[in-house]
Amino acid sequence: MPMPRTRFTAVVSVVALFSNPAMSQNESGTEDMPNTANLPDHQQSAHHHQGAPPPDLDAPPLPEGMTLDEVFNYAESEPPAHFPDPVADDQWFGFVLFDQFEYRMTDDEAPDHLGWEADAWLGGDINKFWLKTEGEAIFDGPNEGESENDFLYSRLFTPFWSVQTGIQYANEWTSDDYGDRWSYVLGLQGLTPYQLELDSSLYVSEDGDLTIEVEGEYDLRITQRLVLQPRAALGFAAQDVPERKLGSGMTSANLDMRLRYEVKREFAPYIGVRYQSLVGETEDIAGAAGDKTEQWMVLAGLRFAF
Amino acid sequence: MTEQYRFIGSRLFTRRRFLVTTASSALASYMLLNRPALAVATDAARAGNFGELDATAAEGIDLYIENQDLLVDGSIGRAITINGSVPGPVIRMTEGKDALIRVHNRLPESTSIHWHGILLPFNMDGVPGISFAGIPAGETFTYRFPVRQNGTYWYHSHSGFQEQRGHYGQLIIEPAQNDPVDYDAEYTVVLSDWTFENPHNVFRNLKTIEGYYNFQRPTLANIDDQMQATGMALGEVIDKRLAWQGMRMDPTDIADVTGATYTFLMNGKAADENPVFLAQPGQKIRLRIVNASAQTFYDVRIPGLPMTVVQADGQNIKPVETDEFRIAVAETYDVVVSLPDDRAYTLFAETMDRSGYARGTLAPREGMSAAIPERRRRPMLTMADMGMMMNGSMQGMDGMQGMSSGSHRSMEMPMDRHAEGGLPTKNLIERVKHGPAGHGPASITMAQTAYRRLDYPGAGLGDDGWRVLTYSQLRARERPPLRRPPTREFYLHLTGNMHKFIWGFDGKKWSEADMIRFQYGERLRINMINDTMMSHPIHLHGMWMDLYAGGDLDTNPRKHTVNVQPAELLTVDVTADAPGQWAFHCHLLYHMDAGMFRTVAVVRLLEGESIDADA
Numbered sequence: 001m002p003m004p005r006t007r008f009t010a011v012v013s014v015v016a017l018f019s020n021p022a023m024s025q026n027e028s029g030t031e032d033m034p035n036t037a038n039l040p041d042h043q044q045s046a047h048h049h050q051g052a053p054p055p056d057l058d059a060p061p062l063p064e065g066m067t068l069d070e071v072f073n074y075a076e077s078e079p080p081a082h083f084p085d086p087v088a089d090d091q092w093f094g095f096v097l098f099d100q101f102e103y104r105m106t107d108d109e110a111p112d113h114l115g116w117e118a119d120a121w122l123g124g125d126i127n128k129f130w131l132k133t134e135g136e137a138i139f140d141g142p143n144e145g146e147s148e149n150d151f152l153y154s155r156l157f158t159p160f161w162s163v164q165t166g167i168q169y170a171n172e173w174t175s176d177d178y179g180d181r182w183s184y185v186l187g188l189q190g191l192t193p194y195q196l197e198l199d200s201s202l203y204v205s206e207d208g209d210l211t212i213e214v215e216g217e218y219d220l221r222i223t224q225r226l227v228l229q230p231r232a233a234l235g236f237a238a239q240d241v242p243e244r245k246l247g248s249g250m251t252s253a254n255l256d257m258r259l260r261y262e263v264k265r266e267f268a269p270y271i272g273v274r275y276q277s278l279v280g281e282t283e284d285i286a287g288a289a290g291d292k293t294e295q296w297m298v299l300a301g302l303r304f305a306f
Numbered sequence: 307m308t309e310q311y312r313f314i315g316s317r318l319f320t321r322r323r324f325l326v327t328t329a330s331s332a333l334a335s336y337m338l339l340n341r342p343a344l345a346v347a348t349d350a351a352r353a354g355n356f357g358e359l360d361a362t363a364a365e366g367i368d369l370y371i372e373n374q375d376l377l378v379d380g381s382i383g384r385a386i387t388i389n390g391s392v393p394g395p396v397i398r399m400t401e402g403k404d405a406l407i408r409v410h411n412r413l414p415e416s417t418s419i420h421w422h423g424i425l426l427p428f429n430m431d432g433v434p435g436i437s438f439a440g441i442p443a444g445e446t447f448t449y450r451f452p453v454r455q456n457g458t459y460w461y462h463s464h465s466g467f468q469e470q471r472g473h474y475g476q477l478i479i480e481p482a483q484n485d486p487v488d489y490d491a492e493y494t495v496v497l498s499d500w501t502f503e504n505p506h507n508v509f510r511n512l513k514t515i516e517g518y519y520n521f522q523r524p525t526l527a528n529i530d531d532q533m534q535a536t537g538m539a540l541g542e543v544i545d546k547r548l549a550w551q552g553m554r555m556d557p558t559d560i561a562d563v564t565g566a567t568y569t570f571l572m573n574g575k576a577a578d579e580n581p582v583f584l585a586q587p588g589q590k591i592r593l594r595i596v597n598a599s600a601q602t603f604y605d606v607r608i609p610g611l612p613m614t615v616v617q618a619d620g621q622n623i624k625p626v627e628t629d630e631f632r633i634a635v636a637e638t639y640d641v642v643v644s645l646p647d648d649r650a651y652t653l654f655a656e657t658m659d660r661s662g663y664a665r666g667t668l669a670p671r672e673g674m675s676a677a678i679p680e681r682r683r684r685p686m687l688t689m690a691d692m693g694m695m696m697n698g699s700m701q702g703m704d705g706m707q708g709m710s711s712g713s714h715r716s717m718e719m720p721m722d723r724h725a726e727g728g729l730p731t732k733n734l735i736e737r738v739k740h741g742p743a744g745h746g747p748a749s750i751t752m753a754q755t756a757y758r759r760l761d762y763p764g765a766g767l768g769d770d771g772w773r774v775l776t777y778s779q780l781r782a783r784e785r786p787p788l789r790r791p792p793t794r795e796f797y798l799h800l801t802g803n804m805h806k807f808i809w810g811f812d813g814k815k816w817s818e819a820d821m822i823r824f825q826y827g828e829r830l831r832i833n834m835i836n837d838t839m840m841s842h843p844i845h846l847h848g849m850w851m852d853l854y855a856g857g858d859l860d861t862n863p864r865k866h867t868v869n870v871q872p873a874e875l876l877t878v879d880v881t882a883d884a885p886g887q888w889a890f891h892c893h894l895l896y897h898m899d900a901g902m903f904r905t906v907a908v909v910r911l912l913e914g915e916s917i918d919a920d921a
Contacts, residue, residue: 061884064450095514193551
């Protein structure tokens with residue numbers, strides 16, 4: 001290159017500035033602006049000034065007993081092994097949130113339930129172990145209940161979205177029967193534009209049945225501590241699953257509304273209502289068997305975290 | 307990890323009582339309380355009673371760091387004290403002498419003291435993991451360094467979250483020659499933020515629950531307030547809020563940690579404790595103001611009294627009169643004020659998010675006070691904070707036009723002036739567009755365009771009908787040495803994921819990144835681009851940053867900490883004259899510990915290029 005090296009950077013920036021004359025004429029033409037992708041970052045320094053330190057440099061402040069060369073050698077090296085990290089930026093945190101821990105009171109003779117839905121995670125900013133559990137059991141009556149428990153590895157892959165994969169253990173019990181199944185889980189969890197919290201999971205059971213669950217919730221702040229939370233949970237099945245009384249297509253819908261008061265962020269009593277219904281072929285199957293296909297409930301519970 | 311500092315006094319407990327107390331207090335703290343009950347009869351010392359020490363006296367000084375129950379705003383908190391006080395003693399030095407400080411660590415953990423803004427050998431800089439290993443529990447470390455500057459500075463722990471618990475104090479260096487600042491009396495004003503919570507809990511809350519401490523969010527209940535304050539119709543307010551929701555951002559996310567847990571302190575005293583600074587009418591009073599907060603930006607003013615700003619970050623500037631200034635975390639400003647009459651004036655330091663304030667009184671006699679101004683409405687971020695320049699925020703467009711008509715000549719002039727060449731030093735580029743590549747999941751890049759905001763006083767300031775200081779007004783009082791155009795530059799993005807409380811540079815945390823290397827002796831330009839929607843006070847250890855404030859190279863002020871506002875393109879030039887390894891980081895404590903931090907190595911060579919060692 002014919003031009004002297006010391007002018008190289010200056011020329012680069014001037015070129016960057018003026019290579020497109022439209023830049024400064026068109027105020028809204030951000031397309032034409034210099035673009036940081038083309039500008040040097042510290043990984044790829046544009047130029048190194050070559051030569052001795054300039055004459056107006058003060059005598060550098062050196063540690064007692066070290067020569068300049070020794071300081072340079074030190075500066076080039078990794079810190080000594082016994083030094084701690086200057087910041088503990090790769091800590092793991094653990095968090096447990098019981099989003100629902102509630103009494104579900106029916107509006108008819110159907111039994112009341114105790115229900116829960118909780119998340120627990122452990123890990124760093126990007127990678128986490130994640131446990132999701134939800135279920136319910138009859139409160140005052142026969143010993144019957146069910147739960148779904150997902151054990152997942154979760155990875156944040158965009159600022160708002162995590163992909164999750166793992167296994168689910170689901171069970172159902174009555175006083176004289178116990179059934180359970182294992183499934184493979186692939187999930188996508190995050191925040192959509194307009195701040196809808198979305199949690200969608202695809203399950204492939206050990207029998208090869210494919211089902212999908214999608215849950216969305218939204219926090220509408222009435223005051224700084226009073227929050228109205230509409231929530232929808234929809235179930236889908238890719239095929240009929242007779243032993244689970246599922247027909248293919250959409251299978252169920254749970255529509256909730258909860259009003260909570262955040263005494264603290266991690267401690268909020270609430271009341272609410274739920275409408276749950278079976279849908280489509282699944283509804284037909286239940287109807288034919290004489291089972292209830294829809295239910296209204298009044299909810300009272302506690303949302304808490306630790 | 308969640309030891310509760312505040313409930314366990316120094317008295318001996320039986321194990322059983324200890325457990326009961328711990329359990330019940332843990333429950334109480336979980337349920338409701340952000341602070342303990344008021345202290346009834348206690349022998350605990352009160353925060354704010356600090357002394358003064360001369361560290362350049364021949365025999366040096368001793369500092370004792372310890373855990374101590376301290377009365378803060380009438381409640382007992384578990385503080386880290388320096389010689390028994392929060393803030394620690396004012397340390398004085400004299401330029402040209404040697405400082406000698408023996409730090410005795412009486413904590414059960416490692417500690418450190420960093421001399422903020424001081425030029426010294428790297429092993430005296432006090433950053434565990436970079437300058438040294440830290441001061442182990444029970445041991446003494448001796449700091450000794452020549453004092454080569456003067457002005458108002460401060461010192462603080464660089465270990466964990468100790469700074470949040472009171473481990474800081476002011477440092478004043480008397481000039482070797484006559485002080486160009488004319489004053490009759492001077493006062494230390496250390497602003498800080500205090501929490502009765504364990505800072506590790508604060509950090510965990512930030513990491514696990516978004517907006518944990520923000521109780522000024524948009525709600526249904528405050529729609530009316532927003533309409534009245536902005537004059538917008540209901541439809542406009544809703545549109546605006548939906549626009550923010552569409553972007554998954556909260557325009558009220560001004561401060562991560564707020565008055566919901568913080569008590570705001572001036573010289574260790576809360577607003578109702580009213581620290582008084584005695585001043586006779588006509589006397590020239592110099593206030594040496596330091597923001598020693600972990601997280602809190604303050605807006606400082608004295609209603610009815612103009613302030614003449616004479617120093618910024620310990621460096622004399624051309625005096626500029628103003629009515630209010632925002633002081634970012636870790637910055638210092640010296641102002642000179644004069645009482646026109648025989649009455650009291652309130653020194654008011656309102657937090658940037660308006661969730662609280664610190665306050666003191668300038669008065670001719672003890673026991674006086676003046677009216678406390680009403681707190682202003684909390685600001686909300688605007689589209690300008692996302693790089694979308696609206697009407698009225700186009701400062702700098704003149705520069706753009708100037709470039710298009712003035713062509714290359716205006717750019718080349720500064721280079722021509724300096725025979726050795728280098729980068730331009732005037733009319734720097736006004737805007738830069740964000741590259742197409744993102745910075746991964748650790749960064750939510752809101753601003754697609756970053757631009758100069760030197761004239762912008764900051765969110766929530768500038769519309770009150772009085773003057774507010776901006777960076778564009780800062781001019782070095784005398785031309786500092788080592789002013790040459792830089793010969794190398796790089797761009798550094800300040801990045802973060804506000805949603806997950808991940809912070810870094812270029813999308814990477816300290817633990818994921820390499821050292822940044824400066825070549826010894828070079829003049830280096832760092833163009834910082836704030837991709838986030840929060841302000842970040844960026845601090846370089848060991849070397850000055852010459853802030854491009856829009857003026858001549860000769861008058862750019864030297865800063866140790868520069869506040870980079872949302873969507874701002876801010877340029878500093880550095881003379882890499884301090885060999886060794888140094889810290890470079892955001893001075894918001896919880897951003898720093900989240901990884902918004904780099905090690906800077908000032909090395910002889912870069913990438914194996916040789917220089918002539920003998921020249």
